[in-house]
Amino acid sequence: MAKPIKKIAVTGGAGQIAYNLLFRIASGEMLGFDQPIALHILELPDAMKALEGVKMELEDCAFPLLKEIKIGSDPKEIFKGVHVALLVGAKPRGPGMERGDLLNDNGKIFVEQGRALNDVADPDVKVLVVGNPCNTNCLIAMSNAPRIPRKNFHAMTRLDQNRASYQLAEKSGNPVDSVTNVLIWGNHSSTQVPDFLNAKIKGKPAVEVIKDTQWLENDFINSVQKRGAAIIAARGKSSAASAANGAIDAIKAIFTPTKPGEWFSSGVYSAGNPYGIDENLFFSFPCRSKGDGTYEVIPNVPWNDFLKGKIKLTEKELIEERELVTNKLGVEKIHG
Numbered sequence: 462m463a464k465p466i467k468k469i470a471v472t473g474g475a476g477q478i479a480y481n482l483l484f485r486i487a488s489g490e491m492l493g494f495d496q497p498i499a500l501h502i503l504e505l506p507d508a509m510k511a512l513e514g515v516k517m518e519l520e521d522c523a524f525p526l527l528k529e530i531k532i533g534s535d536p537k538e539i540f541k542g543v544h545v546a547l548l549v550g551a552k553p554r555g556p557g558m559e560r561g562d563l564l565n566d567n568g569k570i571f572v573e574q575g576r577a578l579n580d581v582a583d584p585d586v587k588v589l590v591v592g593n594p595c596n597t598n599c600l601i602a603m604s605n606a607p608r609i610p611r612k613n614f615h616a617m618t619r620l621d622q623n624r625a626s627y628q629l630a631e632k633s634g635n636p637v638d639s640v641t642n643v644l645i646w647g648n649h650s651s652t653q654v655p656d657f658l659n660a661k662i663k664g665k666p667a668v669e670v671i672k673d674t675q676w677l678e679n680d681f682i683n684s685v686q687k688r689g690a691a692i693i694a695a696r697g698k699s700s701a702a703s704a705a706n707g708a709i710d711a712i713k714a715i716f717t718p719t720k721p722g723e724w725f726s727s728g729v730y731s732a733g734n735p736y737g738i739d740e741n742l743f744f745s746f747p748c749r750s751k752g753d754g755t756y757e758v759i760p761n762v763p764w765n766d767f768l769k770g771k772i773k774l775t776e777k778e779l780i781e782e783r784e785l786v787t788n789k790l791g792v793e794k795i796h797g
């Protein structure tokens with residue numbers, strides 16, 4: 462018997478990440494090739510015409526699993542009954558814009574969308590925030606959706622993890638699928654901490670395979686932290702196909718049992734975390750899943766002094782981001 466339809470919301474549907482994401486979701490790549498789906502796509506009114514075009518293209522793919530496409534600009538309509546929500550749409554940082562301005566503008570989007578999810582989505586909806594600054598936007602969305610379990614919210618650091626995996630594979634001359642246990646700690650920003658200490662290549666510690674501490678502590682970390690900027694410099698546009706791929710991997714990770722001894726990175730709510738990180742942040746931790754859409758943070762992944770120093774910096778940045786938003790959007794929304 463066919464499975465019941467899963468409804469998937471994607472925001473920013475006329476944007477460049479969505480253009481690389483929607484077709485892959487519709488093909489079955491995200492939730493499985495036996496899972497019928499409905500796409501509910503949200504856009505701003507000004508971009509509805511472009512979204513009509515995307516809808517036409519989705520129709521022209523004749524995807525067998527795609528049972529319905531709903532488009533619109535009212536989150537309360539689009540989020541009705543959704544089981545998975547990918548919050549991609551956000552304003553890009555404009556010239557001269559400070560981080561506080563961006564957080565304030567985008568914060569409002571995630572207040573509205575958090576409330577709409579709270580009111581109309583499936584009560585167990587899984588939410589992945591991609592729109593930047595994604596960790597703090599995720600905190601805002603979660604804070605405005607008290608009916609939805611806090612553990613259902615994720616901020617995307619999977620693209621960063623994938624970038625780090627590739628760098629380790631390339632440096633060591635091994636295929637990328639021989640690299641495991643790569644992990645990003647903290648914020649999806651230039652303070653993120655790509656962890657080489659715990660990464661493995663062909664099951665051996667990456668530090669024993671690569672042996673170049675200088676490269677690991679400097680070039681590796683810098684290249685992952687600054688990869689987004691390098692792509693903008695080369696392509697003239699920010700990462701889109703790789704970001705869409707990261708979003709698919711991030712959702713697949715919570716619907717697939719994690720292999721024993723391995724983990725994936727996700728920005729998750731820090732309450733009760735086993736690492737002593739501030740308790741009211743979305744922080745990227747090592748996670749594992751049973752494959753049922755839930756996850757747990759894996760304890761006891763070791764830090765050395767080098768990692769610890771960097772992790773404290775990314776935590777500090779997230780606390781600062783939270784303060785910027787809290788002042789503008791009301792403390793009770795964030796700490797409530």
Ligand code: NAX
Nearest residue numbers: 473475476477478503504505550551591592593617620704
């Ligand atoms: P685009 O500017 O191409 O598309 C964004 C779309 O969102 C636009 O069509 C816009 O009309 C729409 N939008 C804006 N506000 C909206 C709202 N309130 N409701 C619905 N739609 C809305 O950006 P794109 O390249 O697709 O990037 C989207 C977001 O992803 C940006 O915030 C970007 O910074 C972020 N990224 C996050 C990454 C991550 O790893 N977490 C990596 C890639 C990317 O930089």
